[in-house]
Every structure is written in C-alpha cells, then in structure tokens.
Amino acid sequence: MLSLEGVSAGYGRAKVLNDVSINVSPGEIVCLLGSNGAGKSTTLLTILGLVRSWSGTVSLDGQQLGSDTAEIVRRGIAIVPEGRRIFAPLTIEENLRMGAEARRSTSVEYQDDLDRMFTMFPVLKERRHDVGGVLSGGQQQMLAIGRALMARPRYLLMDEPSMGLSPVLVDQVLDTIGEIQSQGVSVLVVEQNAFAVLRIAHRGYVMQGGQIVLQGSAEWLQQADMVVEAYL
Incomplete structure (x- = not known):
C-alpha cells in the first residue's frame, strides 16, 4: 500500500498540506x-520527495519513503506531471528512454518495454523519430504516460491528465x-x-485548503451533495 498518514508540508513558511491521510491499495484507481x-x-510532489513533509509519514509497503526521488522511482512510483513536461527537443524514443533511466535494465528488457509502449500508443511508434515538441497535446500526453510506464x-x-484535451481525447x-x-x-x-x-x-478523496474534507467510494462521491454542487 502507498500511504500518507497525517502529512503536513509546504513551501518555505507557507503550509500547503495540513494533516493529510491518503492510501492507495494494490489494484486501485484512486482520485x-x-x-x-x-x-x-x-x-503528489510530497510522495515523490520533491516537497519534504514537515510532519507525518509517507510510506510504501509499510516502509517510510525518504526524499531521494530517484530511489523512490526505483521502488516503484512514477509520475505523469501536470502539463506533461516532455523533453521537447528530444525524439519520442529518447523521451521514452528517459523514463527508464532511474532503473537498471538490460537492453532486452528496455526493448521489451519500448515495444509495449508502442503497442499501447501506436501513434508514438509511427512518429518515434519526431521530436516531442511537434506533437499535439493528446500525443504529448500519451508520451508522458509512456515515459512514466517505462x-x-x-x-x-x-496530475491533471485531462487538462487541455478535447472530450474525445x-x-x-x-x-x-x-x-x-488492468495490467496491475x-x-x-x-x-x-x-x-x-x-x-x-x-x-476518491476531496481536498480543500490543504485538508481532506471528504472521502468514499466513487459511486458514493457522485451522489454526495458537496461533490455534486462543487464539481458536477
């Protein structure tokens, strides 16, 4: 389980998170x-160690995570960041290779993973030699997801995977x-x-002012008055 227990964190002297507790069990999609x-x-940045928690614990499988982001990625956590943040001057294949840099892999393992990404996102295979900066927003999102999965x-x-995309995308x-x-x-x-x-x-969890104010099953949240009024 990935777990945050009573986490407070912020930037400088500005507190952003206040006693936040969240958990994600194996096989779940949690929003x-x-x-x-x-x-x-x-x-998300606190989970990755990019923002240090002031109090509380962030743990994976019962072991506390530190602030070494590369080690956190090696332990099995990756991110698709807000705004995609691909490496625009690099080709699609080079962007995907960057996703595998934090782990130790053989050339065969790397090629297997690359083939898997090209199967999941055929358009990336078609344009594998194009630089990332020329891709559409939807294609860049696919590339950001593929890079994380590598x-x-x-x-x-x-982080906000639907931002700036059309309803179809x-x-x-x-x-x-x-x-x-479905792949685990x-x-x-x-x-x-x-x-x-x-x-x-x-x-799902609902956050306001750096605190968790509501949590429950997705079905229940869709009916909750607070969620319906504010977000639906």
Missing part, C-alpha cells in the same frame, strides 16, 4: 479532487488509465474533471 490551490499537486512503476501518479486518456490498472499498476490521479474521473475510479 484526488479539488479546486486550484487545494494542495493536490503538492500531495520506469515499470507499481504506483502511477497522474479525455475519453481516450480515461480508457488508458483503465488499461494501466495502481493509479492515484489528481483531477478537476470530477465527472470524468469518478467514472473509472474505485475510491
């Missing part, structure tokens, strides 16, 4: 809902998240599009 500035992205994570963090991303989960990867997805993400999630 974290909230408006801009609620602390959702900071939660690390062979057990837990995938996704949002559906494709949601289908991809479901496919990733647990997903913690931060999303403002509550209507979309609650269709595929098992459970």
Whole structure:
C-alpha cells in the first residue's frame, strides 16, 4: 500500500498540506479532487520527495519513503506531471528512454518495454523519430504516460491528465488509465474533471485548503451533495 498518514508540508513558511491521510491499495484507481490551490499537486510532489513533509509519514509497503526521488522511482512510483513536461527537443524514443533511466535494465528488457509502449500508443511508434515538441497535446500526453510506464512503476501518479484535451481525447486518456490498472499498476490521479474521473475510479478523496474534507467510494462521491454542487 502507498500511504500518507497525517502529512503536513509546504513551501518555505507557507503550509500547503495540513494533516493529510491518503492510501492507495494494490489494484486501485484512486482520485484526488479539488479546486486550484487545494494542495493536490503538492500531495503528489510530497510522495515523490520533491516537497519534504514537515510532519507525518509517507510510506510504501509499510516502509517510510525518504526524499531521494530517484530511489523512490526505483521502488516503484512514477509520475505523469501536470502539463506533461516532455523533453521537447528530444525524439519520442529518447523521451521514452528517459523514463527508464532511474532503473537498471538490460537492453532486452528496455526493448521489451519500448515495444509495449508502442503497442499501447501506436501513434508514438509511427512518429518515434519526431521530436516531442511537434506533437499535439493528446500525443504529448500519451508520451508522458509512456515515459512514466517505462520506469515499470507499481504506483502511477497522474496530475491533471485531462487538462487541455478535447472530450474525445479525455475519453481516450480515461480508457488508458483503465488499461494501466488492468495490467496491475495502481493509479492515484489528481483531477478537476470530477465527472470524468469518478467514472473509472474505485475510491476518491476531496481536498480543500490543504485538508481532506471528504472521502468514499466513487459511486458514493457522485451522489454526495458537496461533490455534486462543487464539481458536477
């Protein structure tokens, strides 16, 4: 299990997270809902060690995670960051290779993973020698997901994967998240599009002002007055 227990964190003297507790079990898709500035992205960055927790614990399989991000990735956690943040001057294949840099892999393992990404995202194979900067927003999102999966994570963090995409592409991303989960990867997805993400999630949390104010099954959250009024 990936777990945050009573985590507080922030930037400088500004507290952003206040006593946050979240857990993601193997095989789950868990969503974290909230408006801009609620602390959702900071939660993901704290899991990765990029923001240090002031108090509380972040643990994986009962062992506390430190602040060495590369080691955290090697232990099985990867992220698809907000805004995709691909390496625009690098080719698609080079971007994917970057995703495998934190782990030790043989050339055969690397090629197997690359082939798997090209099977999941055929358009990336067709354009494997094109630089990332010329891709459309949807194609860049596919590349960002593929780059994260090249690390062979057990837990995938996704920050606003539907941002800036058309409704058709949002559906494709949601289908991809479901496919990733079916392959044994647990997903913690931060999303403002509550209507979309609650269709595929098992459970969810609602964050306001750096605190968890509501949690429950995705089905229950779709009916909760607070969620309906604020997000649906």
